[in-house]
Amino acid sequence: MRKMFRFFLHLCVILAASAATTGISNGQVLINEYMPDPARDWDGDGEYNYRNDEWVEILNTGDLSIDLTGFLLRDGGDQILWRYGFSGELAPGETRVVYGSDALAWEESNGFPRYGLSLNNAGDELFLCHVVEAETLVVDTAAFGRSAVDDRSIGRTVADVGVWAIFDAWNPCPDSCSPAGNGCIPTPGEVNNCTTALAERSWGSIKMIKRR
Ligand SMILES: [Ca+2]
Ligand SMILES: [Ca+2]
Ligand SMILES: [Ca+2]
Numbered sequence: 001m002r003k004m005f006r007f008f009l010h011l012c013v014i015l016a017a018s019a020a021t022t023g024i025s026n027g028q029v030l031i032n033e034y035m036p037d038p039a040r041d042w043d044g045d046g047e048y049n050y051r052n053d054e055w056v057e058i059l060n061t062g063d064l065s066i067d068l069t070g071f072l073l074r075d076g077g078d079q080i081l082w083r084y085g086f087s088g089e090l091a092p093g094e095t096r097v098v099y100g101s102d103a104l105a106w107e108e109s110n111g112f113p114r115y116g117l118s119l120n121n122a123g124d125e126l127f128l129c130h131v132v133e134a135e136t137l138v139v140d141t142a143a144f145g146r147s148a149v150d151d152r153s154i155g156r157t158v159a160d161v162g163v164w165a166i167f168d169a170w171n172p173c174p175d176s177c178s179p180a181g182n183g184c185i186p187t188p189g190e191v192n193n194c195t196t197a198l199a200e201r202s203w204g205s206i207k208m209i210k211r212r
């Protein structure tokens with residue numbers, strides 16, 4: 001079984017490299033938003049953890065429900081490992097979010113090293129793959145740099161899913177952010193409707209949360 005997984009992984013890498021250079025998306029399920037460097041308790045377990053509170057959200061942009069069996073996530077790096085396997089149905093327009101804590105539990109259950117989502121703060125890549133029998137397709141990819149730090153998510157905009165922005169309401173971006181900040185609140189598990197901050201939160205208070 002592990003040999004089969006390794007075969008799929010290598011295939012995924014080859015296909016991913018191709019997708020990364022061409023920017024293609026092969027499916028109607030897309031990576032929609034992600035939080036590489038959380039600074040608060042995003043998974044709601046009562047405490048902040050740099051690993052458990054990372055998250056990745058996917059979105060069904062099509063007109064049909066999708067069976068998520070065989071949809072797998074991984075990050076970049078030389079040692080390529082699956083971080084999470086989705087399951088269940090995703091209705092049209094529906095999102096699904098996976099937190100770092102979910103990824104840890106999945107890795108434990110499936111015999112993979114316990115890294116969670118492993119979204120490197122200095123920059124990383126994300127690959128959403130669909131494994132069907134002997135075939136592995138890269139459904140979508142995303143790559144990011146250092147701009148998405150301390151509670152800034154990167155997400156597709158509702159107006160155009162091909163346009164990415166940094167949702168930086170909790171930690172406003174300087175002009176150097178890439179992609180640019182849009183002043184909106186990150187929305188794990190919800191479509192990326194742009195809502196500006198309802199309650200201002202100072203940079204100092206965010207740092208205090210992160211130090212806990
Ligand atoms: Ca991280
Ligand atoms: Ca937490
Ligand atoms: Ca990583």
Ligand SMILES: [Ca+2]
Pocket residue numbers: 032033057095155186187188189190191192
């Ligand atoms: Ca969202």
